[in-house]
Amino acid sequence: MRKSKLVRSVIAWLLLSPLIVLTLFPFAVMFLTAVKPRPEVLSPTWWPSEFRWSNFAEMWVATGFGRALLNSLYVSVLATVGAIIVAIPAAYAMSRFRFAGYGAMRQFLLISQMISSIVLVLGLFRLIAAWGLIESTTAVGVVYMAFNVAFNVWMLQSYFDTIPRDLEEAAWMEGAGRWLTLRKVFLPLCLPAIAVTAIFTFINAWNEFIIALTILRSQENYTLPIQVFALVAGRYTVEWHHVMAAALLATLPVAVLFAWLQRYLVRGLALGAVK
Amino acid sequence: MYSRALPYLLILPSLFLAAVVIFWPVYDLVQISTHDVSRFGQLRDFIGLANFAALADDPDFMAALWRTGLWTLSVVAGALVLSIPVAMILNSDFYGRSVARVIILLPWAVSLTMTAVVWRWALNGESGMLNSALMGLGIIDQNIQWLASASTAFPMQVLIGVLVTVPFTVTIFLGGLSSIPDDLYEAAALEGASGWQQFRTITLPLLKPFINIAIVLNMIYVFNSFPIIWVMTQGGPANSTDILVTYLYKLAFRVGKLGEASAVSLVMFAILLVFTMIYVRLAMREREA
Numbered sequence A: 001m002r003k004s005k006l007v008r009s010v011i012a013w014l015l016l017s018p019l020i021v022l023t024l025f026p027f028a029v030m031f032l033t034a035v036k037p038r039p040e041v042l043s044p045t046w047w048p049s050e051f052r053w054s055n056f057a058e059m060w061v062a063t064g065f066g067r068a069l070l071n072s073l074y075v076s077v078l079a080t081v082g083a084i085i086v087a088i089p090a091a092y093a094m095s096r097f098r099f100a101g102y103g104a105m106r107q108f109l110l111i112s113q114m115i116s117s118i119v120l121v122l123g124l125f126r127l128i129a130a131w132g133l134i135e136s137t138t139a140v141g142v143v144y145m146a147f148n149v150a151f152n153v154w155m156l157q158s159y160f161d162t163i164p165r166d167l168e169e170a171a172w173m174e175g176a177g178r179w180l181t182l183r184k185v186f187l188p189l190c191l192p193a194i195a196v197t198a199i200f201t202f203i204n205a206w207n208e209f210i211i212a213l214t215i216l217r218s219q220e221n222y223t224l225p226i227q228v229f230a231l232v233a234g235r236y237t238v239e240w241h242h243v244m245a246a247a248l249l250a251t252l253p254v255a256v257l258f259a260w261l262q263r264y265l266v267r268g269l270a271l272g273a274v275k
Numbered sequence B: 001m002y003s004r005a006l007p008y009l010l011i012l013p014s015l016f017l018a019a020v021v022i023f024w025p026v027y028d029l030v031q032i033s034t035h036d037v038s039r040f041g042q043l044r045d046f047i048g049l050a051n052f053a054a055l056a057d058d059p060d061f062m063a064a065l066w067r068t069g070l071w072t073l074s075v076v077a078g079a080l081v082l083s084i085p086v087a088m089i090l091n092s093d094f095y096g097r098s099v100a101r102v103i104i105l106l107p108w109a110v111s112l113t114m115t116a117v118v119w120r121w122a123l124n125g126e127s128g129m130l131n132s133a134l135m136g137l138g139i140i141d142q143n144i145q146w147l148a149s150a151s152t153a154f155p156m157q158v159l160i161g162v163l164v165t166v167p168f169t170v171t172i173f174l175g176g177l178s179s180i181p182d183d184l185y186e187a188a189a190l191e192g193a194s195g196w197q198q199f200r201t202i203t204l205p206l207l208k209p210f211i212n213i214a215i216v217l218n219m220i221y222v223f224n225s226f227p228i229i230w231v232m233t234q235g236g237p238a239n240s241t242d243i244l245v246t247y248l249y250k251l252a253f254r255v256g257k258l259g260e261a262s263a264v265s266l267v268m269f270a271i272l273l274v275f276t277m278i279y280v281r282l283a284m285r286e287r288e289a
Helices: A005-034 A054-062 A065-096 A102-114 A121-130 A137-160 A165-173 A178-207 A210-215 A224-232 A240-274 B002-033 B050-056 B059-091 B097-109 B112-122 B129-136 B150-177 B182-190 B195-223 B227-233 B244-255 B258-288
Strands: B035-037 B043-046
Touching: A005 A054, A005 A240, A005 B059, A005 B097, A005 B112, A005 B129, A005 B150, A054 A065, A054 A240, A065 A102, A065 A137, A065 A178, A065 A224, A065 A240, A065 B002, A102 A137, A102 B002, A102 B258, A121 A137, A121 A210, A121 B002, A121 B244, A121 B258, A137 A178, A137 A210, A137 B002, A165 A178, A178 A240, A178 B112, A210 A224, A224 A240, A224 B112, A224 B227, A240 B097, A240 B112, B002 B035, B002 B258, B035 B258, B050 B059, B050 B258, B059 B097, B059 B150, B059 B195, B059 B244, B097 B150, B112 B129, B112 B150, B112 B227, B150 B195, B150 B227, B182 B195, B195 B258, B227 B244, B244 B258
Parallel strands: none
Antiparallel strands: B035 B043
């Protein structure tokens, strides 16, 4: 009575195909423009006459890609490590202690998760300017850290809640202190959740636009999104093959990371959002 | 004593970080918006709500406000209508499902800035690959200058907004669909319910809490979304594709009207708080049910 799996597969792929085409379209545009020889870039053909791989090396030098890459790495690592270090104790406290401010803290986390940096950008700019930190990639990293703390605590707490207390209590019975138990029993169990949370913070920071656009004003401090945007905005001639090569190189690592990890996120979100 | 204070000590760092980076700016914005302020940010006299009144008289602001509503509603509705069937297909068993899943969720990982830069190039009037693709398919016979006027630029921006919102929405629905037990469908099929009836009486009602949450969260994200419009048109031509976030950015960092810019921020902040309250309500009702 049920249709065979083959028939269902064909139907499913057919139904999904318009969306898949639209999703892959930007990637195709990126790739095909990036490998076109320069004279062909402005001619509206799809396929390049030859694949000019040297465009990538040329772009690397011409756009200062390496420096932007280092800035992006620095900012994202700072945000990721900082957010996780601050969030683990908070999530642990919220998962394992009963205390008076618990409800207020949950509300606070929720609200700070809803507020995006764009709404506060003027206030943040003034805060950072008051400390003389305009142009500081460190300041940008710390702002990302702060905006990701709520998400981190939220994700980690929902995972910590799923770990049975018996394990820790058993360790206490054996005479291990709270700190030792935390280090030897609890945290090793949470390592996968910590890793996934950290990687998503990293992707968020890697892709952030508005704070970097506002705070980082000279090219040597640009992160990748700002660097790529600067190659396009307010220029009379745009070297589109360089822009697309840079966009592709900046996108590929996180896209691969994401493709590999997306099912963990699906699970984590399902735990966090509906619980 | 020690262990009583412990949980507070543990949450203190995150509280402190968020307070400095989130609440200080909010406080500062309230200060600026209620004072006369110089282009360089010096506060002068207290002027109450004059900055807000100036906004209400500013046709560009009012236009951006309405456009933000249109932008948010169309992107959220578009993503919703597209995501329900897509999630249902991805939840069914077929060959290559995990590949299809990765492809459809992929835009999530790509920075909105990069997506917008690529589309800006693809929509280029003379050399853009969209025009050449559409011409090749015989759909259009001359180049369209997509970004030159709001009547074509804004719908394209909405379309791109929908495309980048679908992955998150699908993810939420996949979580919801996997919680619906299969035997419900089997029982319904035994009773002779058609596919459409099954969808209406089983899938939709059981998915409803997830739909509600997806709507509210997407409203918040889309309302705040800056890069798509900024990178593609910077709100132009002549402010005709501005939404609140891009207008705010121009007021603050191009025109230097800091008082009005902070007033826009606070208006947005208030709207976001309303969204958040709706979300909390929904999440609480969900827990009680």
